[in-house]
Amino acid sequence: MKLFRFGLGSSSKLEPRQQERLQALRRLQPLSDCRLADGRFVVVDLETTGLNLRRDQVISIGAVVIENSAIDFSQMFERTLYRERIKISASILIHGIAPSELATGSDPVEALLDFMEFVGESPLLAFHAGFDQRMLLRALRESLAYRMPHAFFDVAEIAPLLRPEANLRNAGLDDWVGYFALHVLQRHNASADAMATAELGLILLKLAHRQGIETLAQLEQRLNGWRRTQQPQHSL
Amino acid sequence: MSKADVFAKAGKTAVLQNIHGTMEFLRKFPPFNQMENAHLAYLVENCHLRFYAAEETIVAPENGVVQYFYIVKQGRVYGERSASDTHGARSTFEITAGECFPMAALLGERATRTAHLASEDTFCLVLGKPAFAKLIALSEPLRDFAIRGVSSLLDQVNQQVQRRAVESLGEQYSLDTRLGDLALLQPVFCLPSMPLNRAVHLMNEQHVGSVVMVDTELHPLGIFTLRDLRRVIASGIDDLTQPIARFMTQQPFYLPPDASAFDAAIAMTERHIAHVCVVENGRLRGVISERDLFSLQRVDLVHLAQTIRHASRLDMLAGMRIQIRQLVDNMLAHGASSTQVTHIVTLLNDHTVARVIELAIEDMGDPGVPFTWLCFGSEGRCEQTLYTDQDNGILFEAQDPDETARIRGKLLPLAERINLDLAQCGFSLCKGKIMAGNPEMCLSRQEWSRRFQSFILDSTPEHLLGSTIFFDLRVVWGPTDGCEQLRRELLEQIEEQTLFQRLMAENALRHRPPAGRFRDFVVSRKGNDKTPTLDLKKEGLTPFVDGARLLALANGIEATNTQERLRQLIEAGIVDAKDGSAYEEAYQFIQQTRMEQHQQQAREQLPYSNRLDPDTLNHLDRRILRESFRQAQRLQASLALRYHL
Numbered sequence: 001m002k003l004f005r006f007g008l009g010s011s012s013k014l015e016p017r018q019q020e021r022l023q024a025l026r027r028l029q030p031l032s033d034c035r036l037a038d039g040r041f042v043v044v045d046l047e048t049t050g051l052n053l054r055r056d057q058v059i060s061i062g063a064v065v066i067e068n069s070a071i072d073f074s075q076m077f078e079r080t081l082y083r084e085r086i087k088i089s090a091s092i093l094i095h096g097i098a099p100s101e102l103a104t105g106s107d108p109v110e111a112l113l114d115f116m117e118f119v120g121e122s123p124l125l126a127f128h129a130g131f132d133q134r135m136l137l138r139a140l141r142e143s144l145a146y147r148m149p150h151a152f153f154d155v156a157e158i159a160p161l162l163r164p165e166a167n168l169r170n171a172g173l174d175d176w177v178g179y180f181a182l183h184v185l186q187r188h189n190a191s192a193d194a195m196a197t198a199e200l201g202l203i204l205l206k207l208a209h210r211q212g213i214e215t216l217a218q219l220e221q222r223l224n225g226w227r228r229t230q231q232p233q234h235s236l
Numbered sequence: 237m238s239k240a241d242v243f244a245k246a247g248k249t250a251v252l253q254n255i256h257g258t259m260e261f262l263r264k265f266p267p268f269n270q271m272e273n274a275h276l277a278y279l280v281e282n283c284h285l286r287f288y289a290a291e292e293t294i295v296a297p298e299n300g301v302v303q304y305f306y307i308v309k310q311g312r313v314y315g316e317r318s319a320s321d322t323h324g325a326r327s328t329f330e331i332t333a334g335e336c337f338p339m340a341a342l343l344g345e346r347a348t349r350t351a352h353l354a355s356e357d358t359f360c361l362v363l364g365k366p367a368f369a370k371l372i373a374l375s376e377p378l379r380d381f382a383i384r385g386v387s388s389l390l391d392q393v394n395q396q397v398q399r400r401a402v403e404s405l406g407e408q409y410s411l412d413t414r415l416g417d418l419a420l421l422q423p424v425f426c427l428p429s430m431p432l433n434r435a436v437h438l439m440n441e442q443h444v445g446s447v448v449m450v451d452t453e454l455h456p457l458g459i460f461t462l463r464d465l466r467r468v469i470a471s472g473i474d475d476l477t478q479p480i481a482r483f484m485t486q487q488p489f490y491l492p493p494d495a496s497a498f499d500a501a502i503a504m505t506e507r508h509i510a511h512v513c514v515v516e517n518g519r520l521r522g523v524i525s526e527r528d529l530f531s532l533q534r535v536d537l538v539h540l541a542q543t544i545r546h547a548s549r550l551d552m553l554a555g556m557r558i559q560i561r562q563l564v565d566n567m568l569a570h571g572a573s574s575t576q577v578t579h580i581v582t583l584l585n586d587h588t589v590a591r592v593i594e595l596a597i598e599d600m601g602d603p604g605v606p607f608t609w610l611c612f613g614s615e616g617r618c619e620q621t622l623y624t625d626q627d628n629g630i631l632f633e634a635q636d637p638d639e640t641a642r643i644r645g646k647l648l649p650l651a652e653r654i655n656l657d658l659a660q661c662g663f664s665l666c667k668g669k670i671m672a673g674n675p676e677m678c679l680s681r682q683e684w685s686r687r688f689q690s691f692i693l694d695s696t697p698e699h700l701l702g703s704t705i706f707f708d709l710r711v712v713w714g715p716t717d718g719c720e721q722l723r724r725e726l727l728e729q730i731e732e733q734t735l736f737q738r739l740m741a742e743n744a745l746r747h748r749p750p751a752g753r754f755r756d757f758v759v760s761r762k763g764n765d766k767t768p769t770l771d772l773k774k775e776g777l778t779p780f781v782d783g784a785r786l787l788a789l790a791n792g793i794e795a796t797n798t799q800e801r802l803r804q805l806i807e808a809g810i811v812d813a814k815d816g817s818a819y820e821e822a823y824q825f826i827q828q829t830r831m832e833q834h835q836q837q838a839r840e841q842l843p844y845s846n847r848l849d850p851d852t853l854n855h856l857d858r859r860i861l862r863e864s865f866r867q868a869q870r871l872q873a874s875l876a877l878r879y880h881l
Binding site: 062064069070071072073074076078180181182183189191192194195198199202203205206 | 253254255257258280281282283284285286287289309310333357359362
């Protein structure tokens with residue numbers, strides 16, 4: 001019952017102003033209208049207390065915007081989320097967020113509302129997007145009772161689709177950063193990882209353009225085809 | 237602060253992570269490293285990051301008025317100018333991480349003259365024109381850089397050199413300091429009627445080595461120094477109450493407050509004095525002493541010059557080479573420019589040569605015929621570093637071949653001896669035998685004249701090489717008239733001989749500056765070297781030296797020093813003032829880099845070499861060196877154009 005009360009309780013705990021903000025979140029545009037060259041994409045990276053999709057919690061959100069094929073430094077997002085009684089796990093050691101920092105972080109409700117307003121109607125881009133999408137969806141459901149309808153695109157899929165000759169299988173962000181020889185300034189905090197992913201994103205946008213992919217819908221179509229070719233090899 | 241505010245603040249500081257990282261990156265490069273934090277943050281917060289694939293155009297003349305300021309974050313960008321006269325496009329420069337463009341076009345609110353293309357996959361930080369304009373108004377270092385470009389970087393190098401000096405010597409001191417700014421104590425002065433003993437008492441009381449005699453209007457009339465006192469006492473004097481006017485040196489040498497410490501040092505060396513009055517509008521403002529100038533240095537310039545001039549034995553002169561090296565070390569450490577250092581080295585070398593000649597004459601007896609000791613090459617151009625070969629000769633006057641042979645016979649043994657003595661003093665013997673002891677180099681004025689004429693009229697490769705050495709001639713010792721006459725003839729002949737000028741121009745293009753298109757520097761391996769290097773002298777300095785010589789000789793300019801030639805070429809309107817001063821700065825920087833390397837090699841007891849591995853330079857020096865080589869390329873390009881090569 002505790003879980004139930006947590007979910008319901010926090011959404012009912014929303015202040016009137018927060019309820020208003022939740023209602024005001026905008027609807028999405030169809031993917032076919034979203035052109036790669038001049039669209040807006042939110043590149044996101046999360047840090048969590050661990051890798052368990054049901055138990056672990058989002059502790060920080062970093063996001064970078066690609067708009068008109070450029071990373072816009074005036075649109076940067078990072079919030080550390082305030083969490084009570086957090087256990088020190090491997091993730092905390094990797095990300096270097098000290099429990100004391102979490103203790104001074106933002107109220108999760110405010111942080112998540114800020115984030116959704118920041119995202120607006122834009123589709124999201126992440127490395128291993130499936131993980132980020134599910135963690136974020138759960139956090140939004142629990143804190144805001146909000147179902148996030150946005151599309152997520154996975155850079156870990158787009159990169160091998162557009163650059164098969166790299167011959168990188170199940171490669172991580174570091175592998176692709178190494179492959180494209182990106183000079184990444186610092187790593188392993190949510191905003192720096194989002195930045196690295198966004199730089200990869202800029203290169204991929206150019207590759208997509210050269211391969212005749214102009215909209216997100218076309219990209220989605222190509223990805224579906226690519227996933228089918230990948231499956232038999234996986235099932236072996 | 238409410239809880240919500242605290243949360244908001246914690247959230248906001250976190251936003252800065254990527255901004256902060258990018259600022260840290262920019263802080264590694266000038267001019268961003270000099271910008272205020274808030275200004276740099278404004279720059280980063282307002283920019284975009286864009287990706288350009290290899291060979292993609294970033295900005296080009298056809299894009300119209302430039303709308304963005306670009307900083308390379310990663311990768312390389314090259315400039316390409318479509319040249320209508322030559323074959324197709326020509327690449328002009330290369331820009332790497334931390335550098336920005338297109339400054340001139342942005343400031344001029346015009347299109348770029350050069351297309352900027354990515355030479356490999358490249359990321360650029362891009363700032364819109366309104367934000368750039370605001371930033372230029374806010375940030376002085378950026379403004380300075382935008383307007384003065386590489387020149388402002390040179391200032392930074394000088395600051396850097398001086399900072400290094402501060403580290404090693406613990407106090408800042410520059411030879412460029414205005415005399416008026418050097419903390420001059422109230423000068424000690426008195427009326428000429430003051431008795432000698434009271435004047436000395438005054439000096440003793442004030443702990444100074446000199447007292448200046450002035451009239452009631454403070455106009456300096458004379459100076460009396462401790463050295464004068466020694467002379468007075470030694471001459472045996474009974475009455476110490478005689479007026480000081482009897483013993484003072486009249487009309488003391490003075491400089492205006494705007495003169496530099498360097499000017500004072502040079503004056504002291506040339507005039508063998510230890511005190512210089514500082515006079516403004518005819519009135520005494522202060523006195524600067526040798527001790528004031530060189531109080532930090534173990535070895536002082538003036539003392540050194542005097543010791544050289546009064547050395548009684550050759551081994552004393554030879555021993556002084558070490559001290560000269562220390563002096564140069566100190567001067568470089570104190571932020572002296574390469575021009576100042578070569579000037580001092582030339583001065584001290586001239587003193588040494590003169591003293592060697594005098595000692596040789598004392599020892600072997602006067603040959604009984606007047607002669608002039610000439611020097612050529614870098615010595616002739618007053619561009620010697622401490623490590624140069626002898627390039628010298630003798631000029632004498634003779635009526636006919638018989639007399640010529642007779643005088644040559646008299647002078648040769650002396651000349652040979654001087655050459656050997658100079659070798660002992662550290663001037664290595666010339667492998668090409670350009671030394672006065674060689675009968676070919678000990679000639680009458682008519683013989684020199686004939687030789688120079690053959691160089692000009694009959695341009696064999698050997699003659700061409702000869703002209704690059706001999707046409708930089710200068711007198712070190714003896715009467716100067718003969719040499720001046722020779723020079724006038726030379727200039728008249730060259731002015732008429734356009735074919736010779738053209739050949740010299742070809743020759744001046746022989747050594748290509750080592751700046752490349754796809755890499756910063758063109759380096760090569762020499763012998764068994766592990767690391768590839770470039771030649772600072774041949775590839776860096778020679779293009780300037782050859783270019784300035786050609787233009788000077790072709791336009792009747794008598795100066796032999798490369799920088800002086802450039803300055804006179806500007807005055808005569810032959811070289812554009814901006815171009816000329818850019819050449820001069822570039823030349824000076826390469827020379828400075830070379831001298832610092834030589835000093836370093838001497839300290840480490842390595843054989844000296846002009847070859848440099850550019851990877852050993854710091855970022856700033858590296859970038860300026862590359863710019864300097866580009867200036868050499870520009871000079872060569874202008875020669876090619878002028879002489880239709």
